[in-house]
Amino acid sequence: MASAGLASVTALDRAPARRRRSWVGWRFVGPFMTVFALVFLAPIGYSLYLSVFRTRLVGGTTFVGADNYVKALSDPQFWSGFGRVALFLAVQVPIMLFLALLVALVIDSGRLHGAGFFRISVFLPYAVPAVVATLIWGFMYGNRFGLVGNLNEMLGVTLPDPLSLDLILASIGNIVTWEFVGYNMLILYSALRVVNPSLYEAAEMDGAGQVRIVTAIKLPALRGPLLIATIFSIIGSFQLFNEPRILKTMAPNSITTYFTPNLYAYSLSFAGQQYNYAATVAIVMGVLTMVVAYLVQLRGARKAG
Known part of the structure; x- marks a missing residue:
């Protein structure tokens, strides 16, 4: 009986300590959660x-549901x-990831x-801000x-205009690919570095060549990282804004105010003063992006399983 009573008293003494300790983690994540909530x-x-x-x-501002x-x-x-x-x-995205x-x-x-x-050289364009990269390429x-224009004058030819209506999307794709190949390369290369070297040694002892090692060991190890890179790329593609926004000043006839949904929302807000509808367009686009990214993730997870 005495030991039982002592145990209960000890448990009561420890309860406040446990409650105090439970807030320690929140003290660490509190600053981040505050900034996360605000921004x-x-x-x-x-x-x-x-x-x-x-x-x-x-009529002013009215609720429209x-x-x-x-x-x-x-x-x-x-x-x-x-x-x-x-x-x-x-x-x-497939070209960039390939x-x-x-x-x-x-x-x-x-x-x-x-x-x-070579690795640093390929990654270096990612360190260039998107606005600067777009101006350079523009x-x-x-x-x-x-x-x-200099090549046209020097060679006496007329090269296709990269800022024309027919080529502007491909030109933007070239800029984005140049910017993000290094970023995605680093994700995939990091995944390759954690593959157990003994797998390569065993494959070589069995007579496997480099092509067989890539297809049987390296590519299966990259399924997860490739899925992550694909999801990031999908989100980035749907958020396309900086490149067309900068190039619009150089090619006003090729890039309209609704060239991308984000550019459309920007134009509605800052040029048309339609803040409510601009917020709606942004939310709808965000939801569509989440749906597409989730479906790709779900499909990739099923294939991996």
Whole structure:
């Protein structure tokens, strides 16, 4: 009886200590959660609030419920921009990931001289801000003031205009690929570095060549990292904004205000003063991005399983 009573007293003494210790973790994550709430959750909440109102010159701001969402889902300009970024995603992302995979395999092969320098050189464009990269490529694309124009004058030919209506999307894809091949290469190369070297040794003892090692060992090890890189690339493609926004000043006839959904929302807000509808377009685009990314993740997980 005495021992039971002592145990209960000890448990009561430890209870407050446990409760005090339970707040220690929150003290560490508290600063991050505060910043996260202010810069991420609060803007989303405010956008949701704006999206259910409409401001008119006559009548002021009124609650409209889901009317803005119905308008956005039937807006041909929004769907035109969405279709454009979907086409951009379907063409640019596979090319970019293939190049990143190829570079990662070449560096990891151990047969490339100066692999460290080559790795840094490929990754370096990612360190260039998107605005600066777009300006660099935009001036090279110019047929009157840039590299294309200089080649036309020097060679006496007329090269296709990269800033024309037919080629502008491919030109943007080239810029984005140049920027992010190194980033995705680093993800894939890091995954290759954690593969157990004994697997390569066993494969070589069994007579496997380099091609067989890549297909049987390296590529299966890259399924997860490739899925992650694909999801990141999908999200980045649907968020396409900096490149068309900068190039619009150089090619105003090729890039419209609804060239991409993000550019459309920007134009609605800052040029049209339609803040409520701009918030709605941004939210709809965010939801569509999450749905597409989730479906790709689900499909990739099923294949991996």
